Amino acid sequence: MKVNPAKYYPLIPVYAIYLIMFLIGKNMTGMWELMAMLAFYCALGQAFNIFLGMTGYVDFGYVAFMGVGTYGMALAITRLVHFKGLGIGLLIIGLCLAMVMSTLLALAVGAVALRLRGAYFAIATIGVNEGFRYLIEGAKIWNGSEGIIFFAQMNEAFGREMASALSTFWADVLVLIIAALAAFVTLHYMRSKIGYALTALREDEDAAKVMGINVTKFKIIAFITSAIFAGLLGAAAWAIKTPYVFPPEVFEIHYTIEAIIIVLLGGAGTLLGPVVGGLIYGLSKYYLAIILPGFQLLIFAPIIIIIIVLFPEGTVGMLKNRVRGTTLERYIV
Amino acid sequence: MIFEQLAGNLIQGLVLGAIYGMATMGLSLIFGVLKVVNVGHGAFIMVGAFVTLWLFNALGIIPIFAIPVALIIGLALGFLFYYTVMRKLIKAPELATLLATFAIGVLLEETIKLIFGSEFRGYNWAVGKINLGITVLPFTKLYACLGSVAIAVLLYLWFNKTRAGTAMRSVVEDSEGARVCGVNVDGVYALSFAIGIGLTVTSGVLLTMFIPVGINPYMGGSYTLKAFVIAVLGGLASPYGAFFGGLVFGLIENGSYTLFALLPNVEPFALTRFLSFAMLLLILLIRPTGLLRAK
Numbered sequence: 261m262k263v264n265p266a267k268y269y270p271l272i273p274v275y276a277i278y279l280i281m282f283l284i285g286k287n288m289t290g291m292w293e294l295m296a297m298l299a300f301y302c303a304l305g306q307a308f309n310i311f312l313g314m315t316g317y318v319d320f321g322y323v324a325f326m327g328v329g330t331y332g333m334a335l336a337i338t339r340l341v342h343f344k345g346l347g348i349g350l351l352i353i354g355l356c357l358a359m360v361m362s363t364l365l366a367l368a369v370g371a372v373a374l375r376l377r378g379a380y381f382a383i384a385t386i387g388v389n390e391g392f393r394y395l396i397e398g399a400k401i402w403n404g405s406e407g408i409i410f411f412a413q414m415n416e417a418f419g420r421e422m423a424s425a426l427s428t429f430w431a432d433v434l435v436l437i438i439a440a441l442a443a444f445v446t447l448h449y450m451r452s453k454i455g456y457a458l459t460a461l462r463e464d465e466d467a468a469k470v471m472g473i474n475v476t477k478f479k480i481i482a483f484i485t486s487a488i489f490a491g492l493l494g495a496a497a498w499a500i501k502t503p504y505v506f507p508p509e510v511f512e513i514h515y516t517i518e519a520i521i522i523v524l525l526g527g528a529g530t531l532l533g534p535v536v537g538g539l540i541y542g543l544s545k546y547y548l549a550i551i552l553p554g555f556q557l558l559i560f561a562p563i564i565i566i567i568i569v570l571f572p573e574g575t576v577g578m579l580k581n582r583v584r585g586t587t588l589e590r591y592i593v
Numbered sequence: 594m595i596f597e598q599l600a601g602n603l604i605q606g607l608v609l610g611a612i613y614g615m616a617t618m619g620l621s622l623i624f625g626v627l628k629v630v631n632v633g634h635g636a637f638i639m640v641g642a643f644v645t646l647w648l649f650n651a652l653g654i655i656p657i658f659a660i661p662v663a664l665i666i667g668l669a670l671g672f673l674f675y676y677t678v679m680r681k682l683i684k685a686p687e688l689a690t691l692l693a694t695f696a697i698g699v700l701l702e703e704t705i706k707l708i709f710g711s712e713f714r715g716y717n718w719a720v721g722k723i724n725l726g727i728t729v730l731p732f733t734k735l736y737a738c739l740g741s742v743a744i745a746v747l748l749y750l751w752f753n754k755t756r757a758g759t760a761m762r763s764v765v766e767d768s769e770g771a772r773v774c775g776v777n778v779d780g781v782y783a784l785s786f787a788i789g790i791g792l793t794v795t796s797g798v799l800l801t802m803f804i805p806v807g808i809n810p811y812m813g814g815s816y817t818l819k820a821f822v823i824a825v826l827g828g829l830a831s832p833y834g835a836f837f838g839g840l841v842f843g844l845i846e847n848g849s850y851t852l853f854a855l856l857p858n859v860e861p862f863a864l865t866r867f868l869s870f871a872m873l874l875l876i877l878l879i880r881p882t883g884l885l886r887a888k
Contacts, residue, residue: 373874378687379628379629380881384877386818387821391871394863397863399859399864404860513814520691524689524692557703558707561696561700561703564692568682568692569693572685572689
């Protein structure tokens with residue numbers, strides 16, 4: 261198979277931003293935490309964009325996939341901690357379990373919710389997220405509302421020093437890797453049959469169906485891909501970074517809203533959009549909290565309304581229109 | 594013993610259900626006419642609760658007289674948000690309207706928090722209670738229930754007997770057709786949004802008459818989620834469907850709580866919530882037009 265390198269040019273600005281973030285965090289004192297937060301928001305946007313941006317379906321229960329991913333890692337570590345000699349392999353098992361669990365949930369949710377469209381889909385996915393949370397709490401699955409706390413197991417499995425390095429450094433690096441992978445997959449989908457099918461479906465689902473596109477298949481592919489990245493993100497950014505899981509926290513609808521805001525700020529369905537959106541959102545959240553503590557949301561809410569009304573294509577969407585016909589066109593997608 | 598408890602809880606559920614139903618009519622009306630899901634629904638209920646609280650605690654006005662005040666505030670907020678935000682998003686994709694209504698909700702919550710602070714508040718309007726043998730109903734709850742039914746009936750009459758109500762129904766059926774027949778569709782959108790918000794803010798008054806404690810800027814979130822379940826029970830686009838959905842929901846919520854409490858080693862409250870969301874999914878799957886199969 262011949263690989264056309266020009267196909268991957270749009271990844272250059274994305275990876276350059278991630279590399280700069282890593283270098284700033286590594287070399288400037290006190291910046292690592294901020295860069296880690298930005299990396300989390302970029303990764304969240306990038307993962308969510310694969311489904312929301314490409315299909316136009318609003319998954320209001322997206323955080324549920326991050327939640328089960330977090331549980332996947334927590335269960336792997338607490339159940340397998342006594343098998344000595346797994347070492348870092350334990351984390352690999354945890355990540356795999358997170359992927360499997362989010363895939364299974366995505367299959368179950370997809371079977372129900374993807375039959376619905378528009379507002380009905382959004383409401384159904386909220387229902388799944390809340391329902392799953394209350395099932396865990398109500399039936400006392402995985403310790404119910406008491407959650408799982410596994411600081412001790414982390415120390416036992418990896419040693420005190422390594423466990424601390426995992427939570428303060430490697431978890432964030434993993435988040436950056438997940439973000440980079442999600443960007444690669446997004447571009448790969450965009451430039452393949454999947455992307456074209458999803459664009460057709462986003463513009464007019466009935467017309468796409470009439471043209472002979474198997475819309476269900478492509479919707480499910482995008483849904484599961486997006487869910488797997490959410491699961492990985494939950495395992496890395498929540499379970500490894502802070503070794504505890506509580507159902508009200510990992511199923512908090514607030515994170516879904518943040519993901520939607522990031523995608524919208526950057527531009528839904530673009531490759532660079534979620535990165536730019538994540539940076540804008542993360543930086544403004546961070547600095548507003550310093551300048552005007554307690555008033556962030558009061559300022560943020562009207563700004564979001566203004567952006568939705570006046571700039572619905574997002575920053576990268578506008579930029580894309582601006583650079584059409586120039587050499588930059590190849591890099592901004 | 595258990596049957597008496599169950600019957601008592603079901604009566605409470607029916608009274609609460611009428612209020613829940615009324616609290617969801619605004620959501621269904623807005624969805625029916627504008628095809629917009631108001632994710633900030635609960636925040637408007639919260640505004641109504643604070644109106645009641647403030648009138649009662651600061652001015653000594655009893656909650657019944659808070660109803661018209663809340664309605665006027667709600668209508669004003671509805672027109673304000675329609676003409677500043679929603680009007681430009683009628684043709685926008687779901688993503689935009691869902692996020693915009695959510696942001697409106699956050700804006701209301703944060704504004705109220707700025708004025709009143711974020712601690713839990715309550716008020717105490719004691720006007721006696723009535724003993725039914727199996728359960729005790731304070732008159733405030735009864736007034737709230739009667740108020741809900743009265744408002745639902747008035748809305749029904751308004752919908753069916755007035756020109757504006759007829760215009761609204763025509764837009765629900767077919768907005769293009771209505772436009773061709775000379776209906777001012779934009780005006781209907783504005784009026785429906787305002788009435789929907791007005792009803793929702795008013796329902797905040799009635800809800801605090803049933804539960805006069807726990808009033809807080811962030812109290813709306815759980816009502817938003819309940820309203821989604823109730824609206825889906827009623828077929829999402831029909832205000833009357835929503836009212837009956839509320840009655841069904843109130844009965845199921847209170848009845849199932851009594852039964853789940855009998856099971857060993859579970860958390861009955863969480864299971865009740867689980868049941869309501871399982872119901873939501875089931876109905877969306879097998880009967881998306883709602884239990885009553887409303888149009």
